[in-house]
Amino acid sequence: xxxxxxxxxxxxxxxxxxxxxxxxxxxxxxxxxxxxxxxxxxxxxxxxxxxxxxxxxxxxxxxxxxxxxxxxxxxxxxxxxxxxxxxxxxxxxxxxxxxxxxxxxxxxxxxxxxxxxxxxxxxxxxxxxxxxxxxxxxxxxxxxxxxxxxxxxxxxxxxxxxxxxxxxxxxxxxxxxxxxxxxxxxxxxxxxxxxxxxxxxxxxxxxxxxxxxxxxxxxxxxxxxxxxxxxxxxxxxxxxxxxxxxxxxxxxxxxxxxxxxxxxxxxxxxxxxxxxxxxxxxxxxxxxxxxxxxxxxxxxxxxxxxxxxxxxxxxxxxxxxxxxxxxxxxxxxxxxxxxxxxxxx
Amino acid sequence: xxxxxxxxxxxxxxxxxxxxxxxxxxxxxxxxxxxxxxxxxxxxxxxxxxxxxxxxxxxxxxxxxxxxxxxxxxxxxxxxxxxxxxxxxxxxxxxxxxxxxxxxxxxxxxxxxxxxxxxxxxxxxxxxxxxxxxxxxxxxxxxxxxxxxxxxxxxxxxxxxxxxxxxxxxxxxxxxxxxxxxxxxxxxxxxxxxxxxxxxxxxxxxxxxxxxxxxxxxxxxxxxxxxxxxxxxxxxxxxxxxxxxxxxxxxxxxxxxxxxxxxxxxxxxxxxxxxxxxxxxxxxxxxxxxxxxxxxxxxxxxxxxxxxxxxxxxxxxxxxxxxxxxxxxxxxxxxxxxxxxxxxxxxxxxxxxxxxxxxxxxxxxxxxxxxxxxxxxxxxxxxxxxxxxxxxxxxxxxxxxxxxxxxxxxxxxxxxxxxxxxxxxxxxxxxxxxxxxxxxxxxxxxxxxxxxxxxxxxxxxxxxxxxxxxxxxxxxxxxxxxxxxxxxxxxxxxxxxxxxxxxxxxxxxxxxxxxxxx
Numbered sequence: 001x002x003x004x005x006x007x008x009x010x011x012x013x014x015x016x017x018x019x020x021x022x023x024x025x026x027x028x029x030x031x032x033x034x035x036x037x038x039x040x041x042x043x044x045x046x047x048x049x050x051x052x053x054x055x056x057x058x059x060x061x062x063x064x065x066x067x068x069x070x071x072x073x074x075x076x077x078x079x080x081x082x083x084x085x086x087x088x089x090x091x092x093x094x095x096x097x098x099x100x101x102x103x104x105x106x107x108x109x110x111x112x113x114x115x116x117x118x119x120x121x122x123x124x125x126x127x128x129x130x131x132x133x134x135x136x137x138x139x140x141x142x143x144x145x146x147x148x149x150x151x152x153x154x155x156x157x158x159x160x161x162x163x164x165x166x167x168x169x170x171x172x173x174x175x176x177x178x179x180x181x182x183x184x185x186x187x188x189x190x191x192x193x194x195x196x197x198x199x200x201x202x203x204x205x206x207x208x209x210x211x212x213x214x215x216x217x218x219x220x221x222x223x224x225x226x227x228x229x230x231x232x233x234x235x236x237x238x239x240x241x242x243x244x245x246x247x248x249x250x251x252x253x254x255x256x257x258x259x260x261x262x263x264x265x266x267x268x269x270x271x272x273x274x275x276x277x278x279x280x281x282x283x284x285x286x287x288x289x290x291x292x293x294x295x296x297x298x299x300x301x302x303x304x305x306x307x308x309x310x311x312x313x314x315x316x317x318x319x320x321x322x323x324x325x326x327x328x329x330x331x332x333x334x335x336x337x338x339x340x341x342x343x344x345x
Numbered sequence: 346x347x348x349x350x351x352x353x354x355x356x357x358x359x360x361x362x363x364x365x366x367x368x369x370x371x372x373x374x375x376x377x378x379x380x381x382x383x384x385x386x387x388x389x390x391x392x393x394x395x396x397x398x399x400x401x402x403x404x405x406x407x408x409x410x411x412x413x414x415x416x417x418x419x420x421x422x423x424x425x426x427x428x429x430x431x432x433x434x435x436x437x438x439x440x441x442x443x444x445x446x447x448x449x450x451x452x453x454x455x456x457x458x459x460x461x462x463x464x465x466x467x468x469x470x471x472x473x474x475x476x477x478x479x480x481x482x483x484x485x486x487x488x489x490x491x492x493x494x495x496x497x498x499x500x501x502x503x504x505x506x507x508x509x510x511x512x513x514x515x516x517x518x519x520x521x522x523x524x525x526x527x528x529x530x531x532x533x534x535x536x537x538x539x540x541x542x543x544x545x546x547x548x549x550x551x552x553x554x555x556x557x558x559x560x561x562x563x564x565x566x567x568x569x570x571x572x573x574x575x576x577x578x579x580x581x582x583x584x585x586x587x588x589x590x591x592x593x594x595x596x597x598x599x600x601x602x603x604x605x606x607x608x609x610x611x612x613x614x615x616x617x618x619x620x621x622x623x624x625x626x627x628x629x630x631x632x633x634x635x636x637x638x639x640x641x642x643x644x645x646x647x648x649x650x651x652x653x654x655x656x657x658x659x660x661x662x663x664x665x666x667x668x669x670x671x672x673x674x675x676x677x678x679x680x681x682x683x684x685x686x687x688x689x690x691x692x693x694x695x696x697x698x699x700x701x702x703x704x705x706x707x708x709x710x711x712x713x714x715x716x717x718x719x720x721x722x723x724x725x726x727x728x729x730x731x732x733x734x735x736x737x738x739x740x741x742x743x744x745x746x747x748x749x750x751x752x753x754x755x756x757x758x759x760x761x762x763x764x765x766x767x768x769x770x771x772x773x774x775x776x777x778x779x780x781x782x783x784x785x786x787x788x789x790x791x792x793x794x795x796x797x798x799x800x801x802x803x804x805x806x807x808x809x810x811x812x813x814x815x816x817x818x819x820x821x822x823x824x825x826x827x828x829x830x831x832x833x834x835x836x837x838x839x840x841x842x843x844x845x846x847x848x849x850x851x852x853x854x855x856x857x858x859x860x861x862x863x
Contacts, residue, residue, distance in 0.1 A: 029469050039614045040465040047471045081426050114469055122467055123382045124374060124390040124459055270384050 001329050004288070005296055006322055009315050011286045012068035016150050019064055019278070020074030020099065020140075020172070021057035021157035021164070021186070024109040024127075025082045025089075028053070033116035045116050052085045055111055057157035059271050059312075060186065063278035064155070065093050066312040067300075069285075072147070074099035074140060075163055076132055082108035099143050101136055109161050132162045141171045148175045152285030153182045155277055156198075160188035173197040182284040185234075186277045187211065195232060199250075200284065202237045202277055221246060222256060222335075229253035235290055239276060241269070247294050247332060257332030259294050262302035275304040275312070291331040349632075350640055350666065356630035357659055358413040362406075362622070363492050365444070365485070365517065366502035366509055366531075368420035369401035369454040369472075370431045371654055378461045390459055390466065397430045398654050399438070400456060402502035404615050405531065408622030408644070409500075410438040411656035414629070417441035417496065419489045421477055421508050427453035444488040448481045454506050463652060476507045486516055493526065498629040500621060501530040501543070511539055518542040527628055531621040541578050545634070547621055548574070550586035567592035568600055581634060585620050585645065593638050601635045606646035606665060619648035619657060643669075676829070680836055683826045691823045692840060696847040698803050698821065702777045703852060704860050708740035710772060712764045713781030713790060716834045718745035720781050724841045732845040736853045742771060744793075764793035768800070777803040783833040785813020785824070794818045807840060809833030 028051035035044045054062045061073040073095050077083040079102050086108060090097050110126040154176055158164040169185075176183045177197065185198045192211055195201055201211075209217050212224055213231075221238060229236050229248040236248045244260040279300040283293030299321050303313045322329070376390040399407040402420055409416035418435065422428035422445055431453060435442050454472040458465050477485070485508065493499070499521055503509045519542070521528050527544035534555045540546045548556070553570040554563065556577070567586050575582040575594035584592040590605040623644030627637035643665040647657035657665070699709060709728060711721040721743045728741035744767045745751075754766045768778060778797045780790040785808035794804045795818060805822070806815040810833070812824035825836040852858040 029471075031469075037465070037468050040468075042465050042467050044468045044470055047469050050471070114467065120382070120385040120387050122387050122390065122459065123385075124376060124392050125379075126392045 001292070001295075001331060002322055002325065004292060005329070006319060008283060008286050008288050008292075008296070009068075009319055009322075012282050012315050015152040015282060015285045016070040016072070017064055017281050017285055018072045018074055018099070018144070018147075018151045018154045019057060019061035019157065019281070020144075020154070021060075022109060022159035022161035023058040023061075023073065023075035023077055023086060023100070024054070024056035024111060024159065024161070025058070025086045026053040026055035027051070027082075027085075027110060027112040029112065029114045031114075031116060033121070043116070043121065045114050045121065052089065054086060054089050055271075056109065056159045056161070056274075058086060058089070060155060060157045060274040060278045060281075061095055062089070062093055063271075063275050063312050064282060065095050066314050067278060067282055067318075068315045069282050070096070072096040072099050072151070074144065076101050076103050076106065076136055076140075078102065078106050078108040079104045080108055082110045082126070099140065099147070101139055101143075103132070103136055106132070106162075109159075127161055129161050131165055134167070137163075137165055137168045141168055144172055145175055148179055148181070151176075151181055153184065153281045155184045155186065155281040157186040157274070157277060158188045158194070164188065164191075164194055166191070166194055169194050170197065184277060184281050184284065186273065192232065195234070198232070198234045200235045200237060200280065200290070201228070201232060202239065202273075202280065204273065205238055205240045208236070208238045225256055226253040237276075237280070237294060239273060242266075245276075245294060245298065246335075247290060249290055256335045257291060257294075258335050259298045259332050262298050263305050264302075265306045267306055268308045269305050271312075272301050272305050275300050295329060295331045349636060351663070353627050353630050353632045353636055353640060354659055354662055357626050360409075360414040360498070360626050360629040361417075361496045362409045362414055362498050362500060362625050362629060363417050363419065363444075363489070363496035364402050364406040364409065364500045364502060365419035365489055366402035366405075366500075367454060367504035367506040368399070368403040368418060368422060368431065368445070368508075369456060369504070369506075370403070370427045370434070371398045371400035372396070372427070372430070372455060372457040373398075374457060374459050375463075376459070376461060388461075388466070390461055397434055399431060399434050399440075400615070400654065401454065401504050401506075401618075402500075403431060403435060403440075404618040404654055404656070405500055405502045405622045405625075406435065406440050407438055407654075408619045408656045409626060410440050411658050412623060412626055412644070412662065413659045414622075414626045415439075415441075417444055417492050419444035419446075419485055419492060421446050421448050421451065421481060421485070423447070423451045423453040424449035425453055427455040427471070441492070444485075444492055446481055446484045446488060448477060451477070451507075454504075472506055474506050476510050482510055482513050486513060489513075489517060490520070493520070493524070497526065498625050499526055499528045500625045501528060501532075501540070502618070502621065503530065503532045503536050503540075505533045505535060509536070509539070514539045529621060529625045529628065531617065537574075537578065541580060543580060545581040545583060545624070545628070546574075546578055547583040547585065547617075547624070549617055550584055550589065553584045565589060567602060571602075572600065583620075583624065583638060583641075585617055587616075587649075591620070591638050591642050591645075593634060595634060598634075601638065603639050603642045606642065606669060614648075615654040615656075616645045616648040619655075620645040623657075623662070676827075677832055677835055680825060680827045680829075680832045681839065684823075684836060684840070687826070688823050688840075691821060692843055693847075694821050695805050695823070696844055696851065698777055698805065699844065699848060700851050702775060702803065703739060703848075705775045706860070707773065707775035707777070708742065709777050709779060710742050710744055710768065711779040711781070712744035712767075712793065714745070714787050716830075717781035717783065717787075717837070718743075720834065720838050720841060721745045721779075723838065724779070724845075727841070727845045728848075732842075732849050734849050734853060736849065737859070739848070739852075744768075744771075761788045761792055764789050765796045768793045768796045768802075772797055772800050772802045774801040775803075777805060780804070780806040780815060780819070781808075781837055782806065782813065782815055783809040783825075783830045783837075785810065785815040785822075787815075791815055791818060807837045809836075 279297040406416040457469040530540040530543040571592040620641040624641035725743035728739040
């Protein structure tokens with residue numbers, strides 16, 4: 001098992017994946033707050049540093065790139081400063097931006113966080129979440145079709161910012177099906193038709209509830225997992241924070257596998273979901289089976305949450321972790337239905 | 346005086362003001378709170394709009410431009426998005442930006458306010474405050490020299506962000522003083538002494554208190570603050586004290602202050618910049634300091650009455666002047682409303698006394714000092730001449746007008762005797778004395794009333810404030826409920842007109858009003 005995983009890691013470098021969806025820029029204003037404004041009873045943050053990081057689908061793309069894969073990012077960004085920032089992040093990471101379309105009528109989705117003495121004070125978001133225009137969607141789809149053959153796997157990361165449209169998702173999935181390319185989806189609670197035809201869907205427990213028909217909402221995961229797997233005809237990986245992850249495979253929707261969280265030290269969980277998605281994408285693009293892939297993704301998640309901020313990690317760190325074998329490497333524990341606890345969402 | 350202010354305002358569009366100092370960008374990010382962040386227990390604001398405006402020294406320039414003047418700026422910006430925004434905002438106001446010096450090692454000073462429903466949530470400041478380097482200082486100086494020749498006045502706006510170094514300020518002041526170009530400096534406590542040679546130094550009350558080492562608990566005394574800072578600097582000093590007003594000291598001409606306009610305070614942000622700009626424009630337009638400061642007061646009043654940074658236009662300044670006029674009229678009305686509520690019966694009583702006097706074929710003697718002397722003269726004029734209807738003349742004598750008597754009695758018996766003596770000479774039993782005094786304490790009026798009592802005449806007084814002694818010595822007295830002399834006098838003359846009208850009605854428009862002759 002360990003050898004298979006280590007060997008797969010070495011192949012990440014030779015693979016090429018597409019990471020598309022709602023690209024975002026995370027901006028951090030980092031400083032100290034030791035004054036109150038003379039004009040209003042509010043804190044003044046004295047900004048010492050402005051930090052720019054790709055977020056959303058862009059963070060998943062960065063994760064995949066850090067793990068060694070060749071990455072094409074796909075999505076829309078605005079014709080603005082945040083867009084420039086994001087493009088320069090991609091350029092310096094060596095991510096291909098041929099599938100990024102800049103549009104003048106929407107802002108680049110931007111999440112701005114202010115931190116004082118390391119503490120998060122407030123977040124302010126620039127975004128336009130209405131569905132993007134059909135012209136832009138067709139433009140993206142046309143570009144994707146011309147390059148489909150390049151990819152070993154495709155990840156679509158939906159953050160509900162307007163790019164998640166049936167025309168695009170269905171178009172991409174049809175293309176991939178023809179060529180036998182696995183498609184993973186990091187979903188947002190939403191229109192289930194959007195995700196039909198994917199190979200793996202990876203919601204968190206809350207999102208999983210929303211993907212169900214209303215009559216199942218509130219039911220325990222043990223019940224929801226099989227329902228979702230059958231409904232979407234896709235494998236389901238549901239992440240439950242500290243509890244770990246649960247997997248239902250498309251071919252055997254009744255059997256659930258539990259992957260306990262491996263983290264011994266949690267610093268910041270921000271972006272851990274993107275890390276899991278990116279790792280899964282590279283694994284599935286390198287012929288690992290689903291349970292091996294989830295095991296490696298658990299390792300990646302454990303490494304990434306031990307770092308502050310929206311962290312990423314390199315394949316080397318995973319290699320080291322595996323070699324040190326800090327935890328027993330078990331590719332999922334088959335669960336009896338009655339063992340499974342109700343997720344608290 | 347207000348005529349003069351209007352004249353100064355008219356000159357504003359011809360003035361050119363060069364503003365040097367700490368340029369800033371104020372960025373207001375408006376949005377709505379969309380719940381709590383998923384990753385931390387903090388609010389998440391969904392941004393709807395961003396509004397950038399010039400701040401700091403740039404706001405002074407924006408105020409100059411808004412009030413119709415031409416402004417140019419000299420200062421430092423970084424190589425960042427804020428610099429672009431600032432340049433755009435200044436261009437839009439047609440402010441000359443040739444003097445912007447770019448220093449890529451510094452951020453453009455920027456204050457970002459996050460607001461939800463106009464409620465400020467937090468402010469994010471991007472700035473460094475260390476002095477700019479030598480090359481940049483040299484470039485600032487070159488720009489300043491080039492721009493100075495076609496500007497009539499300089500404003501140095503020092504927010505202690507490192508642009509106005511000791512060296513640069515020294516060079517600017519000696520250069521300007523050689524050329525007799527006045528410099529108005531808006532300063533912070535730490536750098537105060539750099540500006541000894543400026544024409545005028547302006548700071549706010551909290552800063553002045555800091556200069557003098559006062560703590561938060563010290564009682565505010567604007568005159569003391571401006572005296573102490575003024576003495577220390579040896580030049581003209583203006584202390585802006587929010588709702589207390591503006592306090593000014595000229596080393597030669599002494600102390601001057603104006604009360605703040607009574608205007609609803611919305612947000613004080615930037616009011617100091619508006620005051621500085623207005624004072625600068627007024628001085629450039631040739632106003633004397635007190636005039637300039639009164640205009641500055643109007644500009645500050647406007648700025649605090651609006652949310653965010655608000656720059657008054659020329660027309661806004663004129664409107665604030667008008668608001669002041671309206672305020673006085675309203676005060677006049679308020680005083681008279683109290684008279685309606687409390688003194689109608691007293692007025693009727695006075696009228697009955699005068700009617701009885703006339704029916705008894707007796708006369709009215711009326712007197713007062715200064716404005717009240719004029720009112721007495723006015724009153725007697727209405728009675729002896731006529732008021733609104735055609736009628737016979739009514740016997741009334743004003744005791745305040747005969748210069749021969751007044752000087753003779755005043756000279757020989759003292760000013761306190763001038764009415765007393767006339768009462769002694771003219772009053773007969775059954776006459777009525779009417780004394781006017783806004784304080785109720787004019788000694789000559791009081792003594793005349795006492796003499797009248799001795800002679801058995803009726804005594805009436807119209808007074809103000811607390812009514813003073815007159816209220817106590819007269820048969821009937823109306824105390825106008827105000828401490829403001831002009832409002833008291835205006836109410837006196839209104840009461841006098843009412844008395845005249847009621848006399849006309851009672852004596853000449855009713856059957857048997859005037860007793861048959863004979």
